[in-house]
Amino acid sequence: MDYGLLGPVTATSDDGTPVALGAPRHREVLARLLVARGRVVPVDRLVADLWEDPPPAGAVGAVRTFVAALRRVLEPDRPARTPSRLLVTEGPGYLLRADRTAVDARRFEDTAEQAAAAAPSAAIPLWDTALGLWRGPALADFPTARWAGAERARLEALRLNAVESRADALIATGSAREAAVALEAHTAAHPWREDGWILLATALDRSGRRGDALAALRTARRILAEELGTDPGPALARAEALILRGPADPATPGGSADGVWARTAAAWDRSVPARAKARLHATASLLRDLAVTGAEGLDEAREHRADLVAEAEATGDPDLAARIIGSYDVPAVWTRADDPQTSAALVRAAARAAATTPRDTGPALRARLLSVIAVESRGDAAADLPPAPASAPPSVEPWRARAAHAADEAVATARRLGDPSLLAFALNGAFMQSFGTCGGATRRDPIGRELVGLGTAHGLPGHELLGRLIRIQALSGQGRFTEADTQAEAADLLADRHERPLARIFTAWYRALRTSETDSWPAAHPLYVTALARTGSSGMPGLADGTEALLRLVPVMREPGTLPVPGLLDGTDPGPYRPWLEPLLLAGRGEPGQARRALDTVPRPPHDLLQEPLWCLLARTASAVGHRPLLRRAIDELTRATAESAGGGSGLFSYGPVMDHLTAAAAALDEA
Incomplete structure (x- = not known):
């Protein structure tokens, strides 16, 4: 059911058919409950809002009659004498359960928020979409109702701001x-x-x-x-x-x-002369600031950063090149590289520069270069060779050992020098290198906490925001949602105050995850739809590519022993996650032999925020087709995350408690 407040009050079924709401009082009750935004409206409040003082003698009974009539038209297929799922009685009054995306006024607000955070060229179509939702004055049926006055004025003020903001974007473009x-x-x-x-x-x-x-x-x-x-x-x-x-x-x-x-x-x-080194330094500073302005700025910064490093190295001045490479301390929270090839090239450039930077005369610069190595070696971005098969015995690859050592040395140097901004950058590298094994949520929370402390004490809002996002992930992985809520609220305030729009994408995912964990998957689904839409235009392909495919498997993976039905992922691109999804899909199509052969060569999951759910996918497939070597390896890996949820530490979604997957895998191993 969709509801309209931006004009005459309406309700529309999911096939687009207008719902006949009946008499004006029926529409007024519906509108009053929608304005309450999911809060209970007591019956006596409804009576006071619907009638001038004094109300008629039968006002309470009339309200109940109006509610009963609304229930009939809003849920025409509801069996008799079964409770309503939409317009429910709760405590002293009534509550209308309407998803945020089902109310045009809420969609207007959300789209306007996205437009305000976007670059002018991207904002214009968003403003057009937001303003196109208006069909007339808000709550047009009730121009004199006292209860509607404040909400009407608020929405109209937002509309006028949207008109002016759209015009501002047109001028700017x-x-x-x-x-x-x-x-x-x-x-x-x-x-x-x-x-x-x-x-x-x-x-x-x-x-x-x-x-x-x-x-x-x-x-x-x-x-x-x-x-x-x-x-x-x-x-x-x-x-x-x-x-x-x-x-x-x-x-x-x-x-x-x-x-x-x-x-x-x-x-x-x-x-400034055309070939002056000052231009390279200024460009580096500009790119660093550009990267946090939003999707377009991040795309541009990523595109031009490698070119800037190449220009700096071409000068033949190793100190200049080192300073340009080490200057890009943009906070990074997602652990899959947006452009793995560029990240690997930057790691190599930073390693070359670090090799020429003396430990004694340039410790701060060396620490910055080591931090670049640690941050850019996220996931498998800097891997020298393809990852070994997932069923092979675990080993520490040389590139990972180098990256972890770089992070450790950078943190130690920054602590010795007492440089808060350098320490914040180094801790970002330590975070990226904390994924050597599954189950690191408890280890990452202190990193986030220290970043928050550094940010608040030394005026580093970007790294304070990074720390809060890390804490959201770590706390979610442990199921500590009340604490994570506090971090999400603080992150949103920081993002708005310091114009860091991309941070709100991560908090949107978190709120969808929290709803799925504490309420239900159907309740979380519309929140996930919104989060996916915002992620697709975020300029972060490392986060966006393939995530929808993993998300669609949530209901499957939360049911023990279940395999995906054929066609579940049709129309969805698994992107970089195809190697780990394909064996499961083959098993779901009734092709166990092909699934086993795929498991023989499937690479181990990347060392990133999604390694636990990917190991769970492999364990589920191996259980289904009796692949003992991979089952044993998956059990070994997941045992380190026994107390966590499978994917909750990403802040995106969860396949349920890791312990449930371990129990099922152990049973399958005994039977195989």
């Missing part, structure tokens, strides 16, 4: 004429909004209509003075001054900060 058309209608309808007038003047000026831009600002001054009796704010005066002065570059986006940026960039180009 060179579509000033389109923005001006929308803003002329906007300011006519809402003449008291100073930001609207400033945006209109900016759009007109960028469209070559300077006279109209100045006239718009004069109109704004007059309206504010005559109709509201207030003087315009300083922003209006600044906008007028910028228009009168004229932009240094007409294509440069407007606003005071953008103007400073444009003038400073122009001064830099004029003042």
